[in-house]
Amino acid sequence: MSTSADRATTLARWWVGGYTRTAPEPAASDRRAEIESDLFEQVRSTDPAAHSTWSVVGRTVRGIPDDLMWRVAVEHEPGRLDWHLAHPATLLGTSLVVDVLLGNLCDASVHRFPLLTPLAALMHPSLLLVWAFTVAFALVAMTRWRPHRNLGRLTMVDAWRRASICTMSVAGSLAGLWRFAPDVWGRFAGLAWGIFGVAVLVYLITWLTRGIRSALTVLDFGKVSS
Amino acid sequence: MVFRKAGTLLPLERSILEVGVRRGGTGMHGFWLAQQLADAEGTTSLVAHGTLYKALDRMRRAGLLEARWEDADAAADAGRPRRRIYTVTAAGVAALKATTPRRAATRRPGEATT
Numbered sequence: 001m002s003t004s005a006d007r008a009t010t011l012a013r014w015w016v017g018g019y020t021r022t023a024p025e026p027a028a029s030d031r032r033a034e035i036e037s038d039l040f041e042q043v044r045s046t047d048p049a050a051h052s053t054w055s056v057v058g059r060t061v062r063g064i065p066d067d068l069m070w071r072v073a074v075e076h077e078p079g080r081l082d083w084h085l086a087h088p089a090t091l092l093g094t095s096l097v098v099d100v101l102l103g104n105l106c107d108a109s110v111h112r113f114p115l116l117t118p119l120a121a122l123m124h125p126s127l128l129l130v131w132a133f134t135v136a137f138a139l140v141a142m143t144r145w146r147p148h149r150n151l152g153r154l155t156m157v158d159a160w161r162r163a164s165i166c167t168m169s170v171a172g173s174l175a176g177l178w179r180f181a182p183d184v185w186g187r188f189a190g191l192a193w194g195i196f197g198v199a200v201l202v203y204l205i206t207w208l209t210r211g212i213r214s215a216l217t218v219l220d221f222g223k224v225s226s
Numbered sequence: 227m228v229f230r231k232a233g234t235l236l237p238l239e240r241s242i243l244e245v246g247v248r249r250g251g252t253g254m255h256g257f258w259l260a261q262q263l264a265d266a267e268g269t270t271s272l273v274a275h276g277t278l279y280k281a282l283d284r285m286r287r288a289g290l291l292e293a294r295w296e297d298a299d300a301a302a303d304a305g306r307p308r309r310r311i312y313t314v315t316a317a318g319v320a321a322l323k324a325t326t327p328r329r330a331a332t333r334r335p336g337e338a339t340t
Binding site for chain 2: 038041047110
């Protein structure tokens with residue numbers, strides 16, 4: 001297998017791992033195993049068009065809308081809302097990604113790309129809805145907070161990482177919502193951004209800690225517990 | 227999530243059933259199916275992972291296909307990951323047959339039937 005094909009399959013695995021992460025079982029593991037088998041067969045195919053790097057990348061990228069729709073569909077299974085309220089990092093992390101993407105598109109529509117201007121009337125209310133949903137969801141999740149259930153068997157590093165993702169999402173949304181009442185609440189936006197910054201810092205520390213632990217595990221041939 | 231009239235098949239679903247019926251009881255796995263669909267359309271572009279596996283999952287849930295995982299030992303002997311094998315069910319054959327006459331009826335007069 002060529003290096004570029006290897007990178008293409010790594011990209012495909014990374015994407016599959018991302019959108020199936022925390023999805024209900026056995027649907028998630030079935031999907032990962034199916035794509036793993038497919039990638040294996042494709043890169044070893046005798047058909048030169050099929051095993052090209054671009055074919056693997058193209059299949060992954062073209063399938064993204066369907067992958068996202070699949071993830072939304074499996075979230076309709078009974079009990080998923082309760083699961084998300086007990087483990088809010090997945091949904092709050094997703095809303096943070098949507099928030100960043102949509103926020104940048106909104107800013108671009110106003111300042112940089114006139115082509116996007118007609119969409120601004122649609123994007124701004126959508127962003128407002130994402131902010132409101134994030135804050136409302138976080139409030140409901142907080143009322144159901146049970147440490148033994150929410151933290152489960154998480155390591156300390158993972159617990160802090162998830163907490164930082166949730167804090168970033170909620171602080172970012174609160175800062176955004178306060179834009180609409182600058183006279184009354186404007187000063188709290190600064191506080192929200194401050195909390196957001198601290199959460200980013202905590203996230204980076206957990207990310208570094210995990211990296212160092214992984215490196216130590218590799219160097220010590222797995223003797224260091226992760 | 228597909229919003230459509232009950233009893234209808236999407237073009238991709240119809241193609242999958244056609245390939246599956248031709249294949250018979252042997253069954254088909256994802257990558258082989260993607261190749262067959264590309265051959266049938268006369269293109270070198272394989273159907274996207276997301277599109278193919280979402281369609282297969284939807285058809286399995288609808289009872290048109292049956293899925294089973296290949297034996298782990300057989301896959302290990304062949305030196306590859308396990309394949310998920312799909313076979314067309316009786317309901318799948320019936321769904322394919324039920325939609326076929328509609329296509330024939332819309333054929334223009336004088337057009338050859340094969």
